[in-house]
Amino acid sequence: MFRRTPAEPPVTLTSPSPVLAIEDLRIDFQTRDGSVPAVRGVSLQVLPGETLGVVGESGSGKSQTFMAVMGLLAPNGRASGSVRFEGREILGAPKRELNRVRGAGMGMIFQDPLTALTPHLKIGDQLGEPLRRGRGLSAADARAEALRWLERVRIPDAARRLDQYPHELSGGMRQRVMIAGAMACAPRLLIADEPTTALDVTVQAEILDLMEELTRESGTGLVLITHDMGVVARLADRVCVMKDGAYVEAGQAAEVFARPRTDYARNLLEAAPRLDRADRGGRPAPVPVAPDAPLAVEAKDVKVWFPVRRGLFGRRADLRAVDGVSLEIRQGETLGVVGESGCGKSTLSRAVLRLIPRTAGAVTLLGRDIPEADREALRAARRDLQIVFQDPLASLDPRMPVGDSIAEPLGVFQPHLDRRAREAAVRAIMDRVGLSGDLINRYPHELSGGQNQRVGIARAMILKPRVVVCDEAVSALDVSIRAQIIDLLIDLQREFGMAMMFISHDLAVVREISHRVMVLYMGRVVEEAPADRIFTDARHPYTRTLIASALIPDPGVERTRPRLRLHGEPPSPLDPDAALRFLPGRRGETPPYRPQLLEAGPGHRVAEFDSQA
Template sequence: MPAANPLLTLENLNVHFGNAKAPAVKDVSLTLHDGEVLALVGESGSDKSVTVKSIMRLIDHQGGHISAGRILLHQQNGAAPLDLVKLSQPRMRALRGAHIAMIFQDPMTSLNPVMTIGAQLLEVIQQHQPHNTDKAKATAIAMLEKVRLTDPAGRMRQYPHELSGGMRQRVMIAMALVCRPRILIADEPTTALDVTVQAEILGLIRSLQQETGMSVLFITHDMGVVAEIADRVAVMLNGRIVEQGNVLDVFDTPQHDYTRKLLESAPKFRDEHARIKAAVPDAQRTAPILAVRHLSTQFPVHSAFLRRHVANLHAVEDISFDLHPRETVAIIGESGCGKSTLAKSLLRLVPSNEGRAFLNGQDLFTLTGEELRHARRNIQMIFQDPYAALDPRMSVRQILTEPLRIRGLGQTAQGSDAALQELVAKVGLPKGTLDRYPHQFSGGQRQRICIARALVLSPKVLIADEPVSALDVAIQGQILDLLEGLKHSEDMALLFISHDMAVVERVADRILVMYRGSVVEQGPARNVLSNPAHPYTQRLLEAVPVAHPRQRFARNAASAVTAAPVYPLGMERPLARWKDLGEGHRLRLDAGLVS
């Protein structure tokens, strides 16, 4: 580690909110050294964010105040350190953005939507450096180039909504670093991003840190991200620092139970103990329960003027696959790749343009009325956010019997108290669940209620759209185990949509990789994960944060462009050509390759 000159020291910091008796941040002492990346780790609710907002004294605007302790900013010229706790807001303002800068979690909401990127960058330059406008503009454009944005001069005139999430986070970083601060505070800067974009942003922060020699205080809940970026780690639990040390020491010999728990529950991709399921030879298979053939779903794109239909967004393009009983097929890909549209098309929640989907031999797309309603019983779905998926004004009993009532089955045996109790027990919910309301349950329990609701009609196929990504890591495992068990006990097949490779590795029998609406690679989970053939699959797998700091490698900070699959009207895409790599592992040859 570099010479340990302290740059910022927190001494016994306590932060209170309003008139609350107990402090939110308790007795936190922390040192950030010159040129290091210090990760502050902890689960949601551990008040990491409060701690760093206290350093910036931004907490003053959120009803908090520092009740005890010091925050010392050490000066380069050997002068006595500044105690930020005692500084007036105007003096603090001169430091913010110039000496200490900050980037935030959600790049979609952290930029002012009504100001151009240029205006927001110039604002911070002109606040701290008495430049003339031309010089400030040149500085801003140079900075945008530094964060690897294409066409930096053109970006200056754009508004935030014209940029993707990853690009906006780059703009945030440019804004934070344009006045060359000595300290960058990054508050979960990659949590809201896709895994490939996360990898790019982590690479970018790393390389800018090395270029400028600044210190980074990096807040995260993800031990994988810590392994990627940190020199030192401080672990926070309930507003206290419970352990801090060198990143290798913390990963190799964690001292505190909580650190150990964090490390254990962290999703481990390509862990040596992981059991990736082997391919099932075709001979042993029964007939598919769901067979999808050449499914395409397009959305019309209208012009701004007169709303003419000018193009089509090919959200799902010529997708074919089989789903066998008791099998899990995982669909992986980034947001916007069409995986959720595929699921909605199968449920006929969005109309499809072409293709067939045979459920038990019946084509879902030709059914109407009563037949469709009947067929739909056999294909059910659970969603990502268990908080939004349940009506807060309905009791669990009402929630579970609603699908039955809709189908006129309310009075049958399935709706009886005994059957419901059995169902509730099956998904691992406590007795007495039926007459309680969703808000009385935790996130994991709510997802169990959603699963029970899907099971009440005894479906043959369960579509799970990112079913665990809104849950804490420890809970994720339990829900995945539950789904795996139900697959066998209920004789269901599972179509599992996810962007999380560690989760997919754990559940998938087979994998479909979706990129810009098309499947570019498919095959048994083991083959796809260990020998990814398509460049996009490779990029997706490489982007997964490493499990241990020793496995770190230099990441490319430039972004790969993924344009939405919008094509002019009447455009015929050529039929898919596949290369067989053995054991059912197939690579698409003609789909748009990653640049």
């Protein structure tokens, strides 16, 4: 079944017939630095109704293996070997033949939804096309089915999203659109490449339930490519561990997690953060912050509303992305910000950094309240303010080598440096974030998703800023590099005393790096407390649901633990009473009532809620 190390012969299957069979697959890429082997002699099989988890570090060849299966290798890639789908050879097949297989036969959830979705087509059109081609539905039936799947993946106000474009959706919503599109045709083989990377934990739990249902009821074979060991623990029947383009270990999921046979697999498991324990295994912990440390960031009653018109001549409404949030971050402190996709996390961070205008409220950065009109002062302050964006491919210039992208801030704020000094600084920061200096002349499309994420981190850190916003900064990283980046951020914080706003849906990571945690729901704070307290004594039902939905990288624990679920559909962000989901008795008041934050203990604030709701 697997092409492993020479000491282990491949395992052969007798029955049933595999839906996918790969034999001795090899992939090489021609680059400016010569031929680069990406996959070296991989062999595997996937049975109907089986879930195969493929794990390994970024750049190990996981995604490229299955891009070759789908016939989607980059033009400079060359594949050899054999790939059979339901017994038919498809490696190197003509595009017309592959198009007959892709969709209803094979579907794929891509790692990067922004580049995988067509930017000039509305969501409804993109979901409807494969339903019309693959299942023969009429335009009206395809639109209705697309709406049903958007609702199944819990996209709020799903009917309106059908007429929106990808750039109008958050990263998590785009990911859900990708998942809906791939699953709607009920393919016989579903390849999911980091399917839950951009999803918050409650949506992730429901998406994984949908995938499990698809494999159980329709016999779909599922390949789960991920660095998230919790996802593998939740779903995978078998696990393949990949390193440097080849499999180094394979077996039943319970066996691999309990008794890994290689040091590489053991290190991956040990690096995975666990929400069910605070122990960091000897790794550095955040340095405590004095209560009277100077404030680096202070925001008071920040609001960011976007006017939205329903239809061409529809009534105008306000989408309250951020609806009255106050926060403080002291020098040397990390504030973790969590909440579901669309709750206002990224919008809040951009409003704090003055990257988007505020509707109301005040923000003070490093003791300065820079007027809106003083653009020169704001530009000078940007040296100390940096952000690591959620989507590295959308934030990096595709025409620039990554070394030039990392060096760009030096050219703006340290123009006295000559070319040799800039290159030395770039190589030093690349080394600190785990990037090989050999990649300095590569372009973003030649790097893996995790490598591009590290480029974004290196670019933000090269100026040693005093305030950093990390917007899903480690979501695309494999577990070992993620642990290194978290340790790096903690070390840099200790060295420079920088303040961080750390936005993430990964609660275990947030627990490791944060001093305090703020939970947002529909643009408002529902709970805020010191990190250890919020994970051991959460009060608000929304916070408790988030924690219960987080995955534990242990099949024995993950598949038996109880889960909490929120009842009903998520409200529309255009509903002025959306924030009252947990306080329904105050609905319909004029002006709309806003739940108040009440003291639940030292530094612990909880929004009002109805315990019976």
